Amino acid sequence: MRYKSTRNENEIVTSTRAIINGLAHDGGLYVPDDLEAIKVDYSELIKMSYMDMAKVIFGIFFGDFDAEKISEIVERSYTGKFSGGEVAPLVKAADAYVLELYHGPTSAFKDVALSALPNLMTEAAAAENIKEKILILTATSGDTGSAALHGFSDVPGTSIIVFYPHEGVSETQRLQMVTAKAKNTLACGVKGSFDDAQYGVKEIFRQNLLSKEGVSLSSANSINIGRLVPQIVYYFSAYGQLVGSGAIGVGDEVSFSVPTGNFGNILAGYLAKRMGLPIGKLICASNENDVLTDFLETGRYDRKRELLKTTSPSMDILVSSNLERLLYFVCGSDRVNEMMTSLSETGEYVVSDEELSIIRESFEFAHCGSEGAGRAIRELFESDRYLMDTHTAVAWSAFRQLKAVGKIQTACPCVVISTASPYKFSEAVLKALGFESTGSDEGNMKLLQEITGAEVPGALAQVFNKEVRHGDIIEKEEMSKYVEEHMDKTHAI
Numbered sequence: 001m002r003y004k005s006t007r008n009e010n011e012i013v014t015s016t017r018a019i020i021n022g023l024a025h026d027g028g029l030y031v032p033d034d035l036e037a038i039k040v041d042y043s044e045l046i047k048m049s050y051m052d053m054a055k056v057i058f059g060i061f062f063g064d065f066d067a068e069k070i071s072e073i074v075e076r077s078y079t080g081k082f083s084g085g086e087v088a089p090l091v092k093a094a095d096a097y098v099l100e101l102y103h104g105p106t107s108a109f110k111d112v113a114l115s116a117l118p119n120l121m122t123e124a125a126a127a128e129n130i131k132e133k134i135l136i137l138t139a140t141s142g143d144t145g146s147a148a149l150h151g152f153s154d155v156p157g158t159s160i161i162v163f164y165p166h167e168g169v170s171e172t173q174r175l176q177m178v179t180a181k182a183k184n185t186l187a188c189g190v191k192g193s194f195d196d197a198q199y200g201v202k203e204i205f206r207q208n209l210l211s212k213e214g215v216s217l218s219s220a221n222s223i224n225i226g227r228l229v230p231q232i233v234y235y236f237s238a239y240g241q242l243v244g245s246g247a248i249g250v251g252d253e254v255s256f257s258v259p260t261g262n263f264g265n266i267l268a269g270y271l272a273k274r275m276g277l278p279i280g281k282l283i284c285a286s287n288e289n290d291v292l293t294d295f296l297e298t299g300r301y302d303r304k305r306e307l308l309k310t311t312s313p314s315m316d317i318l319v320s321s322n323l324e325r326l327l328y329f330v331c332g333s334d335r336v337n338e339m340m341t342s343l344s345e346t347g348e349y350v351v352s353d354e355e356l357s358i359i360r361e362s363f364e365f366a367h368c369g370s371e372g373a374g375r376a377i378r379e380l381f382e383s384d385r386y387l388m389d390t391h392t393a394v395a396w397s398a399f400r401q402l403k404a405v406g407k408i409q410t411a412c413p414c415v416v417i418s419t420a421s422p423y424k425f426s427e428a429v430l431k432a433l434g435f436e437s438t439g440s441d442e443g444n445m446k447l448l449q450e451i452t453g454a455e456v457p458g459a460l461a462q463v464f465n466k467e468v469r470h471g472d473i474i475e476k477e478e479m480s481k482y483v484e485e486h487m488d489k490t491h492a493i
């Protein structure tokens with residue numbers, strides 16, 4: 001499989017080059033150049049173990065590696081990383097299924113992709129004969145940062161700088177980042193929002209500001225196909241588990257409700273659908289920052305609004321980068337160029353009615369505020385003793401809202417994608433259950449553990465006792481200067 005830019009179909013690169021570059025040189029995102037070639041016989045695939053499924057899917061998208069290399073990458077990425085040994089266990093709760101993607105090292109679903117990306121990247125560098133050190137620059141709304149710092153820790157030939165919004169992440173999320181210990185890692189707060197941090201990183205790439213000998217820049221953000229492709233696997237896994245348990249027959253349609261921020265997770269679902277998996281609707285669930293659900297309702301994407309702080313901070317985003325890929329698949333690169341120019345010049349763009357109706361064939365949408373998410377957490381805990389986090393609750397609520405108005409067929413099972421451990425957002429989850437915050441995340445985690453009887457994941461419980469190693473906080477205009485100053489100090493090993 002080769003890749004082309006969403007903004008220029010003539011920029012064609014190998015999969016290994018696409019992984020290294022992260023973003024295309026024209027600012028576009030890499031997409032497979034032949035969507036027909038990703039079709040699979042899903043009925044065979046869903047019988048396999050998670051690892052074997054991953055090997056087949058990686059093999060399709062990353063054909064520049066031979067089968068042996070793919071196998072090595074997958075084994076290295078997933079062996080022993082997920083507590084309980086399963087990457088994506090499916091649990092029945094009330095009238096839906098929950099796909100728990102948070103059993104990895106940092107307790108958020110980002111671990112699924114960021115366990116694989118460093119291996120894909122170092123192998124891609126070897127395949128492309130790149131001898132330079134790879135410097136990863138990443139903007140995070142909270143969870144990517146810790147998962148990326150963890151994933152790249154001590155990976156030979158790489159170093160990583162993570163930028164997070166100074167006041168936009170929870171105490172636990174911040175501690176997970178600023179206590180990162182490996183010598184090749186750096187975390188830095190930016191006075192601004194996630195969008196500011198993401199914009200800053202994109203600008204550094206776009207202007208090629210730091211083309212310096214001996215260093216090759218890349219990104220761990222969900223714009224990298226090396227992050228997108230590992231996320232496709234769990235859609236097949238969920239479907240396989242439903243068939244395996246007898247909940248559905250092979251060929252039955254399943255819907256997925258996805259708590260959406262940068263549109264990466266749900267886009268992986270769209271690719272799974274394009275590969276042939278019988279997915280009914282992909283439900284795009286937004287919190288109060290409902291740019292995406294507005295877009296899906298009206299066809300107008302309008303980022304000219306205030307970014308609101310919510311109890312689901314990993315979805316507090318106004319510019320959802322991966323949507324560009326969907327726009328490309330539906331509208332083509334000329335239209336994408338028009339829309340992205342319009343977005344940067346006027347803060348908005350519009351798709352035609354026809355384009356919108358094509359998108360709506362695959363997507364449903366609903367949004368839910370922090371209060372509604374809190375109510376969903378409490379209701380599901382009281383009815384089924386199942387505890388979900390605030391992001392998952394947004395997707396849960398979206399599913400319920402759509403079911404109530406008949407937009408999701410009752411006969412079609414729905415899988416709600418669970419993206420974080422409830423302990424990672426313990427304060428909001430406690431409050432949802434009707435308890436007062438203890439005043440610290442550490443106390444809140446302990447109290448939550450007493451209430452639910454389910455143990456706090458080990459790494460989360462330990463984060464409060466670790467030494468803080470990264471204290472830098474900068475203005476958003478200083479990001480490229482910061483990288484320039486620190487790129488030599490982050491030691492590749």
Ligand SMILES: *Cc1c(COP(=O)(O)O)cnc(C)c1O
Binds near residue numbers: 109264266314315
């Ligand atoms: C990143 C994240 C999301 C949003 O996922 P996207 O792929 O950006 O849409 C949702 N929930 C949690 C907990 C996350 O960390």
